[in-house]
Amino acid sequence: MDVVLLSRLQFAFTIMFHYIFPPLTIGLGIILAYLETRNYLSKDKSFAVACQFWTRIFILNFAIGVASGIVMEFQFGTNWATYSRFVGDVFGSALAAEGIFAFFLESGFLAIVAFGRERVKRGFYLFSVYMVALGSTFSAIWIIVANSWQQTPAGHHIVEIMREQTLTDGTTSLAPWVVDGVVQRRAEIVNFWDLVFNPTTVQRLSHTLLGAAAVGAFFVLSVSAYYLLKNRHQQFAKQSFNGALVLAFIASLGLGINGHTQAQNTYRYQPEKLAAFEAHFDTGRGDLNLIGWPDGEAEKIHFDLSIPGGLSFMMFDDFTFSKKVVGLDRFKKEDRPPIIIPYLSWRAMVGFGGLMIVLTGLGLYYNYRKTIQNKRWLLWSFVFAIGFVMVANQAGWIAAEVGRQPWTVHPPIVWTDDGTDLVTGPDGFYNYDETLGLRTSNSVSAAVSVEEAKTSLALFTLLYLALAAVWIMVLDRKIRTGPTPLKEHDETDTHGIRHAAMDRQHARLDKEEAEGGSI
Amino acid sequence: MSTELLCIIWFILLNVLLIGYAILDGFDLGVGILHPFVAKTDVERRLVMNSIGPLWDGNEVWLVTFGGALFAMFPNAYASIFSAFYIPFVALLFALIFRAVSLEFRSKRSGKAWRTLWDILFFTGSTLAALLFGVAIGTLMQGLNISELGDYQGTMLDMLNGFSINVGLMTVALLAMHGSIYLYMKTEGELQDRLFHWMKGTYFAFLALFIVVTLWSTLFVPASIHHFSDYPILWLVPLLNFLAIANIYRAIQQKKPFYAFISSCFAIAVLVFLFSAALYPNLLPATNNPEYSITIFNGASSPLTQKIGLLIVAIGMPMVLSYTAIIYWTFRGKVQLGENSY
Numbered sequence: 001m002d003v004v005l006l007s008r009l010q011f012a013f014t015i016m017f018h019y020i021f022p023p024l025t026i027g028l029g030i031i032l033a034y035l036e037t038r039n040y041l042s043k044d045k046s047f048a049v050a051c052q053f054w055t056r057i058f059i060l061n062f063a064i065g066v067a068s069g070i071v072m073e074f075q076f077g078t079n080w081a082t083y084s085r086f087v088g089d090v091f092g093s094a095l096a097a098e099g100i101f102a103f104f105l106e107s108g109f110l111a112i113v114a115f116g117r118e119r120v121k122r123g124f125y126l127f128s129v130y131m132v133a134l135g136s137t138f139s140a141i142w143i144i145v146a147n148s149w150q151q152t153p154a155g156h157h158i159v160e161i162m163r164e165q166t167l168t169d170g171t172t173s174l175a176p177w178v179v180d181g182v183v184q185r186r187a188e189i190v191n192f193w194d195l196v197f198n199p200t201t202v203q204r205l206s207h208t209l210l211g212a213a214a215v216g217a218f219f220v221l222s223v224s225a226y227y228l229l230k231n232r233h234q235q236f237a238k239q240s241f242n243g244a245l246v247l248a249f250i251a252s253l254g255l256g257i258n259g260h261t262q263a264q265n266t267y268r269y270q271p272e273k274l275a276a277f278e279a280h281f282d283t284g285r286g287d288l289n290l291i292g293w294p295d296g297e298a299e300k301i302h303f304d305l306s307i308p309g310g311l312s313f314m315m316f317d318d319f320t321f322s323k324k325v326v327g328l329d330r331f332k333k334e335d336r337p338p339i340i341i342p343y344l345s346w347r348a349m350v351g352f353g354g355l356m357i358v359l360t361g362l363g364l365y366y367n368y369r370k371t372i373q374n375k376r377w378l379l380w381s382f383v384f385a386i387g388f389v390m391v392a393n394q395a396g397w398i399a400a401e402v403g404r405q406p407w408t409v410h411p412p413i414v415w416t417d418d419g420t421d422l423v424t425g426p427d428g429f430y431n432y433d434e435t436l437g438l439r440t441s442n443s444v445s446a447a448v449s450v451e452e453a454k455t456s457l458a459l460f461t462l463l464y465l466a467l468a469a470v471w472i473m474v475l476d477r478k479i480r481t482g483p484t485p486l487k488e489h490d491e492t493d494t495h496g497i498r499h500a501a502m503d504r505q506h507a508r509l510d511k512e513e514a515e516g517g518s519i
Numbered sequence: 520m521s522t523e524l525l526c527i528i529w530f531i532l533l534n535v536l537l538i539g540y541a542i543l544d545g546f547d548l549g550v551g552i553l554h555p556f557v558a559k560t561d562v563e564r565r566l567v568m569n570s571i572g573p574l575w576d577g578n579e580v581w582l583v584t585f586g587g588a589l590f591a592m593f594p595n596a597y598a599s600i601f602s603a604f605y606i607p608f609v610a611l612l613f614a615l616i617f618r619a620v621s622l623e624f625r626s627k628r629s630g631k632a633w634r635t636l637w638d639i640l641f642f643t644g645s646t647l648a649a650l651l652f653g654v655a656i657g658t659l660m661q662g663l664n665i666s667e668l669g670d671y672q673g674t675m676l677d678m679l680n681g682f683s684i685n686v687g688l689m690t691v692a693l694l695a696m697h698g699s700i701y702l703y704m705k706t707e708g709e710l711q712d713r714l715f716h717w718m719k720g721t722y723f724a725f726l727a728l729f730i731v732v733t734l735w736s737t738l739f740v741p742a743s744i745h746h747f748s749d750y751p752i753l754w755l756v757p758l759l760n761f762l763a764i765a766n767i768y769r770a771i772q773q774k775k776p777f778y779a780f781i782s783s784c785f786a787i788a789v790l791v792f793l794f795s796a797a798l799y800p801n802l803l804p805a806t807n808n809p810e811y812s813i814t815i816f817n818g819a820s821s822p823l824t825q826k827i828g829l830l831i832v833a834i835g836m837p838m839v840l841s842y843t844a845i846i847y848w849t850f851r852g853k854v855q856l857g858e859n860s861y
Contacts (some may be wrong), residue, residue, distance in 0.1 A: 063623035067574055067616040073586050077601025078608055081670065084601075088594020089820040093827055096591045099584030107580050108842045111573035112849060118857070119849050131842075163817055179667050186594075188821040361842030445602035446670040456609045463613060467620060474627045 004444050007079040010314055010460060012401075014071050016394055017464045021065030022175045023393055026140060026209065027216010028058045029133030032113075034243060036129040040122060045486060051129070052117070053483035054220070057475065058132075059114050064108070064471060067466070079453070083408050089188045090156050091146050098142035106135025116321025117486075137209065140394065144208055148201040150409050151400070152269045155194030156187045158436055165298055185435060187409070199269055203262045210254045211393050212355065217248035217259075217380075218389040220365075223479055225382035228268035228373065231483050245367060249360035255353055260314070266403075267315050269413060271422065273403035276337045277346040278311055283421065286325035296339040299328070323420075330422050332429045333378035342403040345395040352392035359385055411437030523827040526815045529592045532832060534795050536588060538788045540581035542697075545787055546780075547571040547578055549698015551618055552644025552691060557702065563710050564638060568622055568861050570705040570854040575622065577846065579615070591828055595669055595818035596802035599779055603663055603671030603803075604655055607678070611651045626861040629751050646691060653690030657683030660740055660797050662804035662812075669803065669813050682735055689728035693790070696721035696767070697783045704776045705854045718771050718779070726764065733757075736797075742804065743797040753796065759791040838840035 032054055039047035073095065076084050084091075108183045109131035117125055149155075161184040163177040177184045189195060221244045227237035267274040279294035279301050280286050288310020292301035309321025315321045328336050359381055366372040370381070404410055414423045422430040544781040550571050558564040582822035590597045601608060625637035658678045665671055699721050703714045736743040747753050763785040798804065802818055805811035819825065 060623060063576070063619055066579070067619040070583060070586075070615060071612050073583060073590075074601060074608055074612055076590065077586075077597050078605050079602070081598035081602035084598035085594050085669075088590055088597060089824045090822070092587065092591025092597075093596055093824055094586065095830065096587035096828060097831050100831060100839060102581040103583055104577065104835075104839045105842070106844050107576040111577060111846050115573045115857075115860070184668075189827065192823075192827050237644060264525075271737075364582040392607055414660075416593050445598070445605070446666070446668070447599075447602040447672070448605050452605050452675075457607065457779065459609065459613065461648060463616065466618075469625055470620070474624060 001450065001454070003448055003450055003453050004441050006450065006457055007444050007448075008440065010453065010457045011075060012398075013457070013464070014068065014075065014460055015370060016074055016397070017468070018065065018068040019394060019397055020390065021061045021068065022136065022140065023212035023215040023390075024061045024219060025058055025065055025216075026136045026212035027214070027219065027248040028054055028061070029136045029216070030213055030247065031131050031216055031220055031240075031244065032058060033133045036126050040126045042059075046235060046239065048486055049483050050240055052486060053236070054240075055113055060471070060474060060478070061112065062106075062110060064467060066103075068467075071460075075465065078456075079445055079448065080408070080443050081445035081447065082438060083438060086186050086438050086443075087150070087409060090149060090153075093189070093192075094142045094146040094196075098139050102135050102139035102142060104135075104136065106132055106219065125409070140208060140212065141205060144205040145196050145198075145201055148204050149195055151404055152199045153187070153409060153412070153436075154198035155189065155196070157190050158185050158396050160185055161189050162329050172381075183446075200262075200265055203258070203265045207258050207262050207396070209260060210251050211396060213247060214251035214255060215389055215393055217244045217251055218386045220244035220357070221248055221382045222384070222386040225379040226479070227482070229376060229379050229383070236483050242367065245360060245363050248356070249364055252353065252356040252360050256357055259350070259353065264315055267325070270404070270410060270415060272328060272331050272335070273337060273342070273400075274315075274328065275328045276339050276342040276403050277399060279339055280311060280325060280327045281341050282329050283327040284324055285309050285322050286315060286327075288314060294339050294343050296336075325421055330424060330428075330430045335430075335432060337403050337405045337463065342399045344404070345398040348395040349392045349399060352388045352395070356385070356389060356392070407437050408440050408443045409438040522819075522822050523816065525822055525829075528659065529588075529819070529825055530795070530799070530815045532544070532591070533585065533588055534791060536581060536585040537795075538791045540585055541577070541787050541791055542784045543578035543581055544575070546698050546701040548573040548618075548645045548649050549694040549696070550702055551641050551698070551757060552649060552695045552720075553647070553698055553702065555642045557699070557714055558710070561634065562856070564634075565626065565856055565861060566706060566710065566854050567702060567858060568625065568641070570702055572622070573846065573850045576619070577843065579619075587771065588796060588828070592820050592825055593802055593813075593818045594820060596813045596815075599665060599669035599671065599803050599813055600659070603665070604658075606675050607651050607655060611648055614644040614647035614651065616644070617641070622861055648710065649691045649694045650687040652853045653687035654678070654683045654795055655685030656690070659803065660686075660736065660742055660794065662742070662801075662806040664807045665803065665805045665811055665813075667808075669818075673806075682732075682740060685728065685732050685735060687823050689725065689732050692725035692728050693787065696725045697780075697787065698779045699781055700767075700771070700776050704780060707853050715771075715774070718776075719768075722768055722771060729764065736816045740797075743793070746796055746799065756789060756793060756796070760786060760793070763789065789816050797849075 032051055035047050035051040035054065038044065039051060056100065060186050076091075076095075109128040112120060112125065112128040113132050115429060116128070120128070160176040162174045164172045164456045166172050220240050224237040224241040224244065227233045228241060263277075266277075274280070278286065279289060279292065281299040281301075285308070287306035287308050289301055289304065289306045291305040292303050294301050309318075311325055312318050312323040315325055328339075359378075363372065363376060363382065366375050411434070413430075415421070416423055425431045520539045550567060554564065554567050558567045586597075618835070621637035621641040622645065625634055625641070628634075645787045661680075661682060663671055664677070696718065699714055703711060703718055706714060762784045766782040767779050767786065770782060800814045800816060801812045802815055803813040805813075821830075
């Protein structure tokens, strides 16, 4: 195995692990904001109890999300140094903006949400919950901006790096930096807002945020459906279930609609990626494959069962089912993305997405008829649905990232004037402008050896598997314990701070522990 | 604004971020280093952990932002340094992860073995992180063997030498002292009494290592003093540092932990400053060929990126500082255990 493959595996593995947590915190953030608002307006303690319960789960996820998120930032430098040099000028500012605008906000106010309910006024507490929800969303925005820029770069130009060089007469002057006969280039910002609103940012961001809302909502549905089935915490479970069901339905439906336009957008800017999703080999009328197994070598689909013209319809909303869709045959073998992974993950995402709409639709229907308590099969489906939703979420990410290969920075696509085909060379292939993009194989760190890459991959695998096990264990425990009543406000407490003497603390805690308290 | 000026401003801003990180995460790393030694019972362990409970993740954001800013403003340096320190930085990530999750996981079960496991990981993670930061600083001061493109050409073992290890140990001692002063402010009673001795002990450990590192760098690491001959005014900085360090002890003796803490913050800031002054104008000095060194000028982003960055900082930093202040104010006073504590 070479460093490129090892670094790709490590990046894929660490980001998939990381990507379990941010969607959960973004989704739960919306739910926390909703619950705390209801609590603030109605002074109904049950909302505060619910908010406290989900807050504890939020914090657990946040802690692992932060810890595994630093890994992502470091990896750009450790494993992808050449890439970092190429894109730092444009990509770095999004990352720095994320730190300043998102992380500080989220981690700061989370302290108050987690530890400060008794220390601050109710209004400020509500405000803090909003800030946490906003902070987690902000970080999604900046990361998606950075990611979208790699997929559909805009607002920049590629320039030769200039360095001061000493001439033969002893004076210095700026000249292109040449190392071993190769002129060094990098991307530089021209227009910040073009960079931020590059052609796919809005589509990708809305899809990701809807996905996060769905994960959060289905997570709440899973836990509360479990309580309903087990006849525990009934009032809490009903409240959480009803709210989350509405959010889950809106998110699922939104994902479907937005997914459709996003597929069209992908075709416009990365036609080879969409062709890989659909295993569409030959340019021409696009069939929509339902069942099959694509074979990149033979350039055909085995066991093919397709809707004739279905893909043409999907791409252009074309009711003649016949418009030409550019296929993989327009691309040289070395410029094509791998097919099987995008093909399968794309199907997993779309398939589970459809299932989510059906499930939440049924849920709303039976909830409206007030018979959902009797539909135990449906409640059990909700208990397990979170698994599928998470798989769908990950699959979407995989499809987008593997479909981008072999590029880390995707060069722009040039269409013919009528927009029906790509501008191809005399050999019939589309020729990417290599200077405008960066291949994955050229992106890695030259300083890193195979042994180092292997060591780190092995260590991360072990660490993350262990963390996942502990996470599930702690989560399971929290869910088994369930929501706990709020602590009564201590009237003797002056401005929220008890100057309890050490001994008193000891005595109280020892007593609680002896009584089998929750500590 | 000239291109050079922008580079210098960003070099200063990176220093501000690094100083912010070193001071803030410094005390919670220090708390982690001392954790197994100063706390005897489970209640005390929880008190110690909860003294940093609401603050540590906000503190760590300074590191994330520093990383992001280095990436954005000096991408060459970011790429070269991070790939050169591959294994040490992977170890650093492990240390930070273990620390973060042990805070979160420890309280979730009451079994003794469970809690001991996370106590060990909390201590190991904190100590290892402090050590690695110090080693990286010591190594950078001496420079690395890099290619024309800035890729490191040595092995990991080349980085480990007497000087860098000493800087690493000094960092551990410094943060332990810094953390002990913080803990002294946050605790009461018997635990606080015990911390008094730990403050003094870690102070002397730091002082001894500080003297060793100072002598070593002045005598054998030419980079560390090469600016002092050009700008004699710079000698004021180490002088102030000696005063600050002396004042830490005075304040400890007088049991005025807040003054000691301020002095210790000042000492940390000065040490970071001295490190940057030693490097300037390099970010990564090349030992094999000075022309290959990555400086704040040849490693910088385009002026437009640097200006956009300044705008982001101008908007973001006042907000960050204001809610950091709110949060530290909200959690002022002695640490106490409650419903939501770890």
